[in-house]
Amino acid sequence: MARIVKRERSSPYPVTVGTETKYICGCGLSGNQPFCDGTHKIAKDEPAAKVCWYDADNIRYAMEDTFPAMPLPLE
Numbered sequence: 001m002a003r004i005v006k007r008e009r010s011s012p013y014p015v016t017v018g019t020e021t022k023y024i025c026g027c028g029l030s031g032n033q034p035f036c037d038g039t040h041k042i043a044k045d046e047p048a049a050k051v052c053w054y055d056a057d058n059i060r061y062a063m064e065d066t067f068p069a070m071p072l073p074l075e
Helices: 039-043
Strands: 013-019 020-024 051-054 060-063
Touching: 039 051
Parallel strands: none
Antiparallel strands: 013 020, 051 060
């Protein structure tokens, strides 16, 4: 199911186990979930007051933060 998820983190979470460090995606854009693939770099200049979404070609779109006309899902 497609959905809009608001994320405020624009960098990965480092996780170290023993001597190995892996990076967990924090932006939601990685094509290698749950690991970071560096895609967060395209989000570094997102406007702070906007909610943005990216299409399959990583093109950014800004949108409103609220959805007053969005209907409730059918049960």
